[in-house]
Amino acid sequence: MKARPTNMLARIYLGLVLAFLYLPILVMAAMSFNSSQFYMLPIDWTFDWYVKLAHNTRLLESTRNSLLVALATTVIASVLGTAASIAFFRYDFRFKKVLQAALFPPIAIPWLITGTAMLLFFFWSGIGRGLHAMILGHVALALPYVIIVVSARIKGFDPDLEAAARSLGANPWQVIRHVTLPYLAPGFIAGALFAFAVSFDQFVISYFLSVPGVSTLPVEIYTAIKKGFTPEINAISTLVIAFSITLLVIVSRFYRFGGDR
């Protein structure tokens, strides 16, 4: 390709946008290695904050909670979501459009509204708050994404494969287990990882459903930010964002963001 001047300009522009998106994160990462807790420049490099982190029981505890909630969300959302996607693909039924439209609210309604509504309802109905309530809420947010991602994969499935299996004497369960699920595996994995990422990075819902002493990592980070900055927060934030970006890069190997290109 010839490097025409407009092309050059276009690339510079794209570079600037990428800088805007990534520089703040890189600055934060750099500051997590700065020995000055007032972020004095130039940076005096140190690992102290990461060492301190390893002894911060509150942050470690909330990390454990985050992983626990995310794992439970992943298992529940991917099983329920995949089942629903299979039904949408296999059958035409009257309420299909309605059911598909019902996936929209958890994504489209601001989390502030869903979060406060859950707080109110869970508290009032006796479900209560805490990790189990967070799992309830996170699964609701992750389900639509799982269904979208798995459905994208399922579209390419040839129903004749199932028909062939049936004609060879397989019962419905065997058909699903040996024909449908193996084909769906990449979509299922992408959906599951996506559900994990949605839950692990979720702040708003967890914030309203946490109780003092039982919170997830983002909630704990938010509390620490409001109290005042500590470089330990930079350190844990750097680890979290590196982890979640890695996770999404892996998802992108299984699922094309933005559909077919």
Next chain:
Amino acid sequence: MAVSDTKRSPTRRRQPSNAKSILGLTGPAYLWLIVTILLPLAAMFYFSFLSDVPLPGRDWQVTLSNYAAFFQEDFYRTLMLRSLRLGFEVALWCFLIGFPCAYVLAKTIKGRWREALFLMVIIPFWSNALIRVFSWTMVLRGNGILESLLDWLIPGFGSLRLMFTYEAVVIGLVHSYLPYMILTCYISLSTIDDDLIDAARSMGASRLTVLRRIILPLSMPGIVAGAVLIFVPVIGSFMEPRILGGREGTFLGTVIEDQFTSVFNWPLGAALSFILLACVLIIFAIFQPILRRAS
């Protein structure tokens, strides 16, 4: 194959046990959504008409006063306008920055690079939103990176005083939602046939005319979808204004949060949440035809 052509639709609609299978496959997921989305919203609607939380030992009655408060007190109306303005400004900036970026990705960059760059642009959107907002405090704070850099470039530049301002909130939110606009515009732009643009150019249309008469109209669904999907969460944001706005960061979202976490006036919070939800629904209703085309 002839077999597959005749077989395809019958396999999809056969079997008397269809209803059972459908219920078994979709039931659990939708039961979950009913308990966690529908019932909570219904409960919140009910709460918004009460004078206190309906718990044993509390004195409560049905009232319209929570909604009356919103329509009678200037405070809430100003707040609503402030939030709407914030949503509009953030969506506008996202369009101004994101559309050219989406255009470059869809029409200028080719091959493997396009895929990689596209991923780099949109992946942050699904990563941790809280931490991305927090990272701006490192950049914007007094004597932070931005001020040090400007001071080094232009000695004696002085202070920007950006941290804890309305502008800081806008910057943080644009950073958060920009990938969304780029994604929706990119999808629209990549459906435009390059030959159409070449044809217009070869017939003497200027670049500006091509942009105005072909590219913008054809990518309108993506632009509108992006704008709506940014506007809606922004008017309901509370964490970004709290972290970057400080005392300047009072919006409808933060006031709703206050009702639930510090003031404990849940019925008022419920009413304000529902007014916000009504705004959201009105916006979706207005743009429904365009949104449907975009998806």
